[in-house]
Amino acid sequence: MPEVLAYATDDKNAKFYRTTITRREPGPTEIYFEIKYAGICHSDIHTARGEWGRTIYPLVPGHEIVGIVTEVGDQVTKFKVGDKVGVGCFVDSCGECEQCVSGHEQFCTARPGTIMTYDSIGRDGEPTYGGYSQGITVEQDYVIKIPDEIPFEKAAPLLCAGITLYSPLKHWGAGPGKKVAIIGMGGLGHVGVQIAAKMGAEVVVISQTMSKKDDGLRFGASDYYAWSNPDRLKELRGSLDLMVSTVAATADLDALLKLLKPGGVLVDVGLPEHASTLRLSSLTSGNKVLAGSQIGGIAETQEALDFCAAHGVAPQVELISGDQITDAYDKVVGSQVRYRYVIDTATF
Template sequence: MTNTTLTTTATRAATDATDIADAAAPATIAVYAAPAPKAPLERGTVPRRPLGANDILIDIKFAGICHSDIHQVGEDWGQGIFPMVPGHEIAGVVAEVGPGVTRWSVGDRVGVGCFVDSCRECDNCRAGLQQYCTSEGGPVFTYNAVGRDGTPTYGGYAKQLVIDADYALRIPDALPLDVAAPLLCAGITLYSPLTHWGAGPGKRVAIVGLGGLGHLGVKIARAKGAEVTVLSQSLRKREDGLKLGAHDYRATSDPATFTELAGRFDLIVNTVSADLDLSGYLGLLRLDGTLVQVGAPEKPVTVNAHALLTGRRSLSGSMIGGLPETQEMLDFCAEHGIGAEIELIPADRINEAYARVLASDVRYRFVIDTATI
């Protein structure tokens, strides 16, 4: 009896000591991360920041792979912060809420896009255009950035994420979480310019490129009531484009395309990041038409001024959307049954997926099942 009691007491003391040590140790999150620039992503852990009063903890269910993830891992757009956990197309479920949170409850379906904070005080933030925050450094991006607490931000290739509750979006029940994830970047990147420049009934819209961005642009523009044409290098994806809702599909490798469609479109949205002759595309616009650049080429673009002067045409740009517009987009997509066309993959295929994105071998968005991390 004595020996049994001593053993039980000792075991209990050891368990208590372990509990105390666990409570004192910083929490970590299982992730897939790039340990260095251009390095393959690998499984690991990163610190999970403590849950603040206005924070929520999200159990991530799915995360889309955006071409910009590849650019940032490769430091194509500047020096990165490593280890880097990419991912800003995040869909999941609220697992815990801070004591000051009233908007969210455990079990709510939420999404996180390209930024997780902003100054909240500049004119753009007050107008709900947080993506154009004018504070020093701009908005705090979901990953490869430094938060206001001075610690690195980590993205959605992870099991969990802690963010400020004000920067989460509600995913309607009508949208499955896997096809909703890419809407948080690719979807809003197309919805914002299509909305801002009035795509709708009576308007002719062209989408340049039928990829992760472009295929959602076709769906959204068609749902808004516009006449939609896809402009692609070849006719290889023509059948897909028409099934997605395009009224017409033309190959830009064919010089006749630029002759036959001259002066046709009210709006052209260019989704590709390749170096294109934008002057040629400007010639496809009607009087007062606009060409909007959403792809980010590595080299500066050049334009013949006469292409703008003739027809009072405009060349503009657009970057994602603010919180109100992103929520509007999610609600619109739920109403119209719009989700991304995806290929769901386990986490151990992320590097393979990166290679396939670079080879344009995806129709049309890779989405990671984060249960496999």
């Protein structure tokens, strides 16, 4: 059983240290790949800091993972040694329930449900460890092929940030003739602007300030608005077909819903820590929709990466070493990264 270097934390203080973890030898339908890059997602931070409830420590986070296949089981048909592959937010599910069969493995209803890439208990009864490590063993059905057109060091965030924005934009019809707002211009939002623009929609950004306006326009937005200028924000009232909120802060839902056209949709993917409230009349006045979206299934995730490859969509990343992870967490929370930290595991 291979031992690999990894970075872990033992408690909610989220101080990371270098260690070793053991990966299982690949079974008949599993592959083992050497991890090259792992993105830092805000979900990693929430989990490591115990902000979403129970966390299994020691924790090795990371669900934006890309690497090179080095071993395959004798019944593997989807991948071969040398392939560039990735793993997203989950590594297993029952494969047989209604949700799994329909391509929504992230909503598996059979016990124990979807097995997440980290902070879960796998079929072997052991805790799952994520991508802040130099290797991982995964069932072939939960692995994504990384297109050559995507720069390898930029591919990792698409396994979470990419699919998280692609799925609701596609589901709710972003495209020609539609006006779409992306709320927040961080690790998720800057990918969402690119995807929505490449889908053919007119895209605007709503951010806290105007500090990232030039970036937003470069990524494909036609205009940029800030909460700090509410008078100008009123220009958007009744004009938007779709809004996707990527922010983790609690939003004024009533104010946001006023920006939608009748029949418009507000989708949240940001998972605010605290509860939000709204007046139901904000929905009934105009037949508006408040929705949520959570990543995507395996087939849709592959579709998202293929779309990004075909349209030149890639996150803007900053490469960091393993010993910079703790500091990077503080910088992500402080909005000091443009736009996604990616760990180079060669630095371990």
